[in-house]
Amino acid sequence: MSDTRFLDKGKPPERFARGWHCLGLESAFADGKPHGIEAFGGKLVVWQDSQGKLNALDGYCRHMGGDLTQGTVKGDEIACPFHDWRWGGDGKCKAIPYARRVPLRARTQKYPVEIRNGQVMVWHDAEGSAPDLDILPPELPGVGTDAYTDWTWEVLDVPTAHCREIIDNVVDMAHFFYIHFAFPTSFRNVFEGHVATQFMESKGRPDMGGSGYGDADLVLKSEASYYGPSYMINWLWVDYKGFETEVILINCHIPTSDNSFKLQYGLVVKKPEGVDEETAQYIGKRYSDTFKQGFEQDVHIWLNKAPVQNPLLCEEDGPVYQLRRWYEQFYVDKADVTAEMTDRFEFEVDTTKANEYWQEEVAENLRRKAAEDASSPESSDDVAPDSAMTGT
């Protein structure tokens, strides 16, 4: 028998996760036009009716397969560009302008829509269950008022990876040092019910300062929870040169196939005292740009790595297997969800040894850098760091 470790790539699930998925900001859909959203192996059409309510249906007409996302909103319905069949938000065909009557079976796939924190949530379940309103992500007090900046919103395409890759980051303590150039000084996970959380404290890496990445003046406290399979709220408290900022970041994704997804992120910043409106929005924009680098660092890894069903772990790693056991609950029939998948589980990662080794490594890098040149680091405008990390 070989003692070489076998890398089990496994097979991705045949279905998409059960739960609420975020399609983006409500304001992006409020223009009386149909919007096409790639999701769940197909395409959705999303539009706002005359009541201001958002509707989401399967993007392809049940008549002859016309592309509804290229149709027109007529009254409250979406009209197909091919033969003008009119589809209502309840999934029923309401009218066929050239026909005596509408066939009784003219019903299409609808996706129940709810608005949370100014964002559009749709319910997906391969079993076709009614939407579970009890597990919508929580309302964020104060967000949407003058106390916070407006949501930023960005989308990154991840064309060749299953979305479980981004979930795994919830427990991946060490990648924050290597990929995001920070020292995670404290790291803890809690999984319970449909929520998986990461508590982290970190400091920037001084050896990466000036190159646009890590920054030694940066102290970060992060609390990040997945509410269901795809929607994370990440509360961040950033201390940069004594300037404290509270950021709420949404990191969410839409699976588009069993090997691709769209990563979306948006944030608001609590407006600091004595800072004018323009500066506050600018700080939000700066954080968004900064987090973009972080997400791109992750995406680069996913696009090149192999899927691993049997990760080999060391003592300093986080609880990958327990996280995946939690994640599994969204991929099995509701009736097959086991207690183990949802029972509370806590894991405190020992970061002490890792940080000792990393301090050494960084000190060595700094010594070498100092010997090589005496170039001064770029100055920044002190309201937001050039790079701050998230919980992903």
Added chain:
Amino acid sequence: MASFVPTSPDTLEDQRLYTRARLTEVACLDCLAKVGVKKNSEHHTSIQWNDEARRQCPEFSRMDQRPEGRPVHVGCPRLVDSIETAAREGLIPIGAEDGY
């Protein structure tokens, strides 16, 4: 219905090792809730709750009631004390096997 499917039976054994092996039962000194505990080192702790223990913990019930509290509780301080005590008394083996 099958979810993520391993292609090797060894993967199932890995799943068992990482999630279930070496768990020691510890009872909370206050509420007597029983959890499974693993300590790979002094600073590492893994705690597996079950439904019964979770409902038994009065600290969590109190936190659940606090309206301004976060929806996710970091942990129960009484259980942390109980685990520390058990570890001090040598009731929890400290140190990992091969990474688990």
